[in-house]
Amino acid sequence: MNTKMKLTAVFSKQEDGGYIAYIEEMPGVNSQGDNFKEAKKNLYEALEMILQVRREIANKELQANKKNINKKNINFIINTLQTSV
Template identity: 50%
Template sequence: MKVDIKFTAVFEEAKEGGYIAYLEEMPGVNTQGETLEEAKTNLKEAFRLVIETQRSLKNEETGGRNVIKEVFVEPCKGSISKRFHLSTGAPDGYSNQTPFGVFYSSYFLS
């Protein structure tokens, strides 16, 4: 069973040009890019690297100890395709500029 988990990606125009990008729900997942498309690509890679690094660190930390590991799945409740962003009122999948110059966009990281 494939489960898609949604995160809120934030893209902010940088003063020096390009974009700063991060996931609101995942501390440490942040990056930048010269274009919005590059920032989105880099954000997906940053997400993967944070997950891989955490797994590696925890494997080293628990090495030699008797631990139980399971796959954790949190099923999505309701229809997530009908969600709207509270900050902009835009439907999921759309990027809008807020009055503060920050772009919010929800998309699946696959």
Template identity: 45%
Template sequence: MMKLNNCTFTAVFVEEPKGGYSAYVEEIPGANTQGETLDEAKENLKDALQMVLESNKILSQKSVVAGSKSYRETIDLSE
């Protein structure tokens, strides 16, 4: 699992007319979910965000052409 230290995102929760909540992360396309309660939607959104970030990392690693030179480094957005 990826470890995110001091990383925050904007979660948007929409109360649905027929009950429950839909939710998404503004900064990360594809990180969206729903829940019967606001608390459930929050927990589901954390899981969805983690899955999207992990999937993006795997896809990125697979897209590097074999034999090509590539470099990975951590970027600190807090500075």
């Protein structure tokens, strides 16, 4: 079964011309950039880093508790939503 989860990337244009961005459904995943393209790139990198760190933490906890581990790959679709100040 292939299930896709949609996450919402919110981009807010700032008065100085730059952008701030965050993933609405994932607190802590945020970034910024001098332009939309840079903010989007930086946001994807922030998401990758957060997921990697959370994966490492989860693996350590599972190994420490010696639970059976059943891992599966899942796909995400990230929609973008642009706002302005």
